[in-house]
Amino acid sequence: MTEKALRPERASRPERALRLGTRRSALAMAQSELVAGAVRELTGRPVELVEVTTYGDTSREHLAQIGGTGVFASALRDALLDGGVDFAVHSLKDLPTAPHDGLTLAAVPRREDPRDALVARDGLTFEQLPAGARVGTGSPRRTALLHAYARSHGLTIETVPIRGNIDTRIGYVHSGELDAVVLAAAGLHRIGRTDEVTDFLSVDTVLPAPGQGALAVECAAVNVDLAAVLAELDDPYTRVAVTAERSLLAALEAGCSAPVGALADLLADGQVVTEMRLRGVVGTTDGSTLVQLSTTGPVPTSHSDASALGRELASEMLAKGAAGLMGERAL
Numbered sequence: 001m002t003e004k005a006l007r008p009e010r011a012s013r014p015e016r017a018l019r020l021g022t023r024r025s026a027l028a029m030a031q032s033e034l035v036a037g038a039v040r041e042l043t044g045r046p047v048e049l050v051e052v053t054t055y056g057d058t059s060r061e062h063l064a065q066i067g068g069t070g071v072f073a074s075a076l077r078d079a080l081l082d083g084g085v086d087f088a089v090h091s092l093k094d095l096p097t098a099p100h101d102g103l104t105l106a107a108v109p110r111r112e113d114p115r116d117a118l119v120a121r122d123g124l125t126f127e128q129l130p131a132g133a134r135v136g137t138g139s140p141r142r143t144a145l146l147h148a149y150a151r152s153h154g155l156t157i158e159t160v161p162i163r164g165n166i167d168t169r170i171g172y173v174h175s176g177e178l179d180a181v182v183l184a185a186a187g188l189h190r191i192g193r194t195d196e197v198t199d200f201l202s203v204d205t206v207l208p209a210p211g212q213g214a215l216a217v218e219c220a221a222v223n224v225d226l227a228a229v230l231a232e233l234d235d236p237y238t239r240v241a242v243t244a245e246r247s248l249l250a251a252l253e254a255g256c257s258a259p260v261g262a263l264a265d266l267l268a269d270g271q272v273v274t275e276m277r278l279r280g281v282v283g284t285t286d287g288s289t290l291v292q293l294s295t296t297g298p299v300p301t302s303h304s305d306a307s308a309l310g311r312e313l314a315s316e317m318l319a320k321g322a323a324g325l326m327g328e329r330a331l
Helices: 026-043 074-081 140-152 166-174 185-190 224-233 236-251 303-319
Strands: 018-022 047-051 087-091 103-107 116-120 133-136 157-160 180-184 199-201 215-220 260-269 272-283 290-298
Touching: 018 026, 018 074, 026 047, 026 087, 026 166, 026 185, 026 215, 026 224, 074 087, 074 103, 074 215, 103 224, 116 166, 116 185, 133 166, 140 157, 140 260, 140 272, 140 290, 166 180, 180 185, 215 224, 236 260, 236 272, 236 303, 260 303, 272 303, 290 303
Parallel strands: 018 047, 018 087, 133 157, 133 180
Antiparallel strands: 087 215, 103 215, 116 180, 116 199, 260 272, 272 290
16 A cells, blocks of 8 residues: 555645624524525535624614614624624615725625505505504604605504514504504515515605615625625616615715605616616605605616716705705715
8 A cells, every 4th residue: 555545635625604794683684694595606605694783783762863874784894894704784775875995885686675565453555544543663754755645645644663673563563552564575575574564655655765675795895806706696777776876865965864765767668678767755754845856867887877867866856945854964
């Protein structure tokens, strides 16, 4: 027997698992697992979820009071920068609009349903709610647009500020404390609870938050190889749409807790996408006054074109008095 045969072959070292930072809620974990599965398929590498507690998870204050913008993202971003995780998944609507030094938005996967959804007692739709119905939401945007929707149909509702995860919020309806709650349809889809929806609210009536239904996949800017892999998850149509929406939000100098809605629709001629329509709305929280405008143009082919579209519509909205409807604007 030769000397070579006596030496054991050196086993190839398995690649280290990629660490995906995520919030601890059931929704965040479900969203992160969707991305983790796609990354495993792309790379053949294991991906482990690393739970990170954010300020938004521990604070009991209402989001409008703690300034919504970034409260669910800052701890995840810190973990990216200090090397505790390799990449992170956020709900895009929770991310501040300004770029973050040292990080790159590597991918915006294909968007889920952007609509808001009503979960009401007794299977009621919004228009079937009784006079004075108590409707729970933690969003000033939803508060404003729900009151405007009710007003346009001769209804009266009371909006009640709520916090908590999806179970907690729906639990207010099951316990009888509230008649209904309004949640993002995308989240309910992702955790398999669409069957509890009693009414999907049309975007023609209740415009969603900028970026609602989309995910953001971030990593450290120095990790160029990982960024290139994650970029394969990017959906170009979703990317330009949410870029326009978030550019509008930034140009209004409003954070994600402001009563601002925006949605960019891609308009198709048959099977070919030809134009993009961007709609924006700002309103007082009682729904009595809205500034709502839209613009349509060619589908942007670059980040700068999409951003310009958002800025242009925001400028028109400001000229119509939008600034006076938002309360304290973001700095």
